[in-house]
Structure formats: structure tokens, C-alpha cells
Amino acid sequence: MASIDGPRLAPQSGVARQLVVLLHGLGADGNDLIELGEQWRSSLPDAAFVAPHAPDPCSNVPMGREWFPLTLTDPREFWRGVTYAAxxxxxxxxxxxxxxxxxxxxxxxxxxxxxAMMALHLGLRRPTPPAAIVGYSGLLVLEDGEGPGGLMPLARNAPPILLIHGDQDDVVPVEMFFFSKETLGAAEIPCQWHLSAGLAHGIDGEGLRQGGLFLAQSFGLPYPGRA
Incomplete structure (x- = not known):
């Protein structure tokens, strides 16, 4: 696997007290998500942002990158993929x-x-849990043959999680969103969620706003716009 690097944004305040890592989707690269940092800098002035390029070239999009290959022909490839890239x-x-x-x-x-698959997989398994996980248009990947019970040992140290999805997503169907939040619930891992009406595979203004508020709250910061 190649080394990982990507675009960065320094904290607006000049001193980093938090780190927000932005993980792009299949066939994109870090430049695709660093704009989220631009949108959130004012409400997270002490956060440094980095949007790493996935290490491997995307087989389907020559100019893009991938965390792991996806053919959507083998359900086991999701688990193999996240464990390969983690x-x-x-x-x-x-x-x-x-x-x-x-x-x-x-x-x-x-x-x-x-x-988002990578954020959920890795964020639930780091020895020290992150302050927050925000997953846009993604999926909680389970080990082959495992149900929610396989996640229950992770519940004690689970970080705050926000799942956001469009109800018209034609790439990662909305059923995967419902599966993810219901599986987390069955594993006794709380999560917040937002379903964007009329949204396809993307991030809309409301999803962006909610993500920024969730990060601020999870870092213990004051509600943006309030003293």
C-alpha cells in the first residue's frame, strides 16, 4: 500500500487543539472533501483539517483514488476492504x-x-475513541457472518456517531443507512442521524450544517453563533 498524504487546512486560530480528518469516497481524492474544512473553520477555529488521498488508484476512475476496490459482486469484499485499508x-x-x-x-x-465505511470501521476500533464520527452516505461494515452482537464489545468505548444520508441515494441505497443505524442500535451503540429528503449521493447544505454542529458539540465547544 502506498503512503498516505493529502491537502491540509491550518486552524483558523493558528493553534491546533483538535484534528478533523476528512475521508473521501471511491474515485475521488482528498481535494474533493477539503472544502468541508473551509465550510467548518469558523465554527471550529482551533481545528486542523486534513483530507488524505486514499493510497490506491481507483480501477474504475483512472484519475481517482480508492481505499479498497469495490465490484459490488461479492458481499465479502466490504469486510476484506476495510480491514485491508485500516x-x-x-x-x-x-x-x-x-x-x-x-x-x-x-x-x-x-x-x-x-x-464513511472507513471512518466507522476504524473509529469504533481505535484504542482511544475519537471525539466524533460523522458518516455521510455510507455503510457500517460487519464482519462476514456477524450480526450486531459482534459489535457489542465495542459499545463501551464507542464515540458519538452521526449518520447522514439522502433518501434518493442511487449509489449507496438508503436501505444501507437504515441498516447501519439499526445495527448500531442493536449493538447498544448510540447514534444520531439525519435523512435528507430529495438528496441523491451527496452532501447538502443541511447535512453540512448538522455535521458542523455535531463536531462542535462533540469537541465540547459552544454552539456556533453563541457566546
Missing amino acids: PGLDAFLDQELARHALPPSKLALVGFSQG
Whole structure:
């Protein structure tokens, strides 16, 4: 697996007290999501943002990147994929925290589509849970043959989770959103959620607003716009 790097945004305040890692979807790259950091900087002035490029070239989109290959012909490829990509991404997260001299508790993971799969998989399994996970248009990936019970040992240290999805998503169907939130609930892992009416595979203004508010809340910051 290739090394991981990508665009960064320095904290607006000049001093990093939190780190937000933005994980893109299949066939995109870090430039696709760093704009989220631009949108959230005013409400998270002490957050550094980084949007790493996935390490592998995308087989379906020559100019894009992928965390793992997806053919959608084998249900087992999701679990194989997240477990394949997790070690490299985990090491990158530790490197970025060290870059800013931050403890693991000051990390937040935000993912879109395949990036949301990675955020949920890794965020639930880091020794020190992140401050928050925000998953846009994604899926909670379970080990082959496992049900919610396989996640129950992770519930004790589970971070705050927000799932956001469009009800007209034609890439990651909305049924996957319902599966994810219901599986987390059955595993006794609380999550908040928002379903965007009329939205296809993307992030709308309301989803962006809710994600920013959730991150601020999870980092213990005042409600944006209030003293």
C-alpha cells in the first residue's frame, strides 16, 4: 500500500487543539472533501483539517483514488476492504496527531461513502475513541457472518456517531443507512442521524450544517453563533 498524504487546512486560530480528518469516497481524492474544512473553520477555529488521498488508484476512475476496490459482486469484499485499508489509515491518523502534538481523544473522523465505511470501521476500533464520527452516505461494515452482537464489545468505548444520508441515494441505497443505524442500535451503540429528503449521493447544505454542529458539540465547544 502506498503512503498516505493529502491537502491540509491550518486552524483558523493558528493553534491546533483538535484534528478533523476528512475521508473521501471511491474515485475521488482528498481535494474533493477539503472544502468541508473551509465550510467548518469558523465554527471550529482551533481545528486542523486534513483530507488524505486514499493510497490506491481507483480501477474504475483512472484519475481517482480508492481505499479498497469495490465490484459490488461479492458481499465479502466490504469486510476484506476495510480491514485491508485500516492499518495504513490508522498509522496516518497517529502521524497527524503527532504532527500537531494532540492526544487521540482530540480526533474526529468524517467520511463520505467509502470514506464513511472507513471512518466507522476504524473509529469504533481505535484504542482511544475519537471525539466524533460523522458518516455521510455510507455503510457500517460487519464482519462476514456477524450480526450486531459482534459489535457489542465495542459499545463501551464507542464515540458519538452521526449518520447522514439522502433518501434518493442511487449509489449507496438508503436501505444501507437504515441498516447501519439499526445495527448500531442493536449493538447498544448510540447514534444520531439525519435523512435528507430529495438528496441523491451527496452532501447538502443541511447535512453540512448538522455535521458542523455535531463536531462542535462533540469537541465540547459552544454552539456556533453563541457566546
